[in-house]
Amino acid sequence: MLADLMAGAAADAVERERLKPLEQVRAEALARPAAIDALAALAPSDRVKIIAEVKRASPSRGDLAEIRDPAQLAVSYEAGGASTISVLTEGRKFKGSLADLEEVRRSVALPVLRKDFISSPYQVYEARAAGADLVLLIVAALDDAELASLNALITELGMTALVETHSEEELHRALALGAQLVGVNARNLSTFELDRDLFGTLAPQIPAGVIRVAESAVLSPADVRHYRDAGADVVLIGEALVTGDPVATLTEYLAV
Numbered sequence: 001m002l003a004d005l006m007a008g009a010a011a012d013a014v015e016r017e018r019l020k021p022l023e024q025v026r027a028e029a030l031a032r033p034a035a036i037d038a039l040a041a042l043a044p045s046d047r048v049k050i051i052a053e054v055k056r057a058s059p060s061r062g063d064l065a066e067i068r069d070p071a072q073l074a075v076s077y078e079a080g081g082a083s084t085i086s087v088l089t090e091g092r093k094f095k096g097s098l099a100d101l102e103e104v105r106r107s108v109a110l111p112v113l114r115k116d117f118i119s120s121p122y123q124v125y126e127a128r129a130a131g132a133d134l135v136l137l138i139v140a141a142l143d144d145a146e147l148a149s150l151n152a153l154i155t156e157l158g159m160t161a162l163v164e165t166h167s168e169e170e171l172h173r174a175l176a177l178g179a180q181l182v183g184v185n186a187r188n189l190s191t192f193e194l195d196r197d198l199f200g201t202l203a204p205q206i207p208a209g210v211i212r213v214a215e216s217a218v219l220s221p222a223d224v225r226h227y228r229d230a231g232a233d234v235v236l237i238g239e240a241l242v243t244g245d246p247v248a249t250l251t252e253y254l255a256v
């Protein structure tokens with residue numbers, strides 16, 4: 001459940017903060033040269049773009065792939081034509097880490113997204129210190145004040161928030177925040193139920209100028225086409241890429 005994932009990620013961050021205090025992580029974040037312009041990399045074009053995810057496991061799907069070398073996978077994603085790399089850094093259920101993100105950052109020139117259950121400034125500073133250009137904010141897990149302050153910090157550090165929604169009400173909260181990059185996740189993180197048509201229902205309410213990202217449940221070129229035809233500028237894909245040949249799969253998906 002989402003509340004447990006948030007609580008687990010927050011507890012893990014408290015543990016890390018014991019070893020490395022906020023001031024230190026903040027200094028590391030501020031010392032890092034400017035983040036890559038993710039909004040430019042993901043801007044709408046005549047072709048759908050792909051955010052390719054480094055994902056070992058998930059609570060709904062269990063183990064997906066071992067991924068001994070996340071950097072090598074990211075290099076394949078870049079070679080296959082991905083526009084951004086997403087790295088799941090949550091350790092308990094997704095088997096990821098910030099070290100994965102650091103390795104990926106060192107090996108590709110693309111923007112990198114920290115995909116985690118973010119609720120504190122500490123986690124945002126960590127993201128930048130590790131070299132992230134984007135940070136996921138899950139509307140369902142945060143109140144408006146938390147969303148606004150985390151989003152402000154992300155922007156201040158030169159990064160971009162990917163603001164994730166699962167309903168009309170959440171979408172309106174994301175837009176009220178001024179989000180420039182909005183995701184609609186087909187998977188409800190509380191029930192794990194999938195709804196591939198949710199994106200198409202919400203997309204017409206996303207104004208021009210806001211980049212529309214369809215997240216989850218792409219397992220074939222037809223699914224990419226489905227999202228593109230429903231108005232997706234970008235599709236975020238994990239499982240299909242880590243369980244198949246990443247370059248061949250990306251090539252096929254980008255040709256729809």
Ligand SMILES: O=P(O)(O)OC[C@@H](O)[C@@H](O)c1c[nH]c2ccccc12
Nearest residue numbers: 185215216217218236237238239240
């Ligand atoms: O593996 P899939 O079905 O292609 O999904 C990728 C991505 O959308 C999914 O990992 C995801 C979307 N939002 C999240 C929030 C937290 C953790 C994971 C996610």
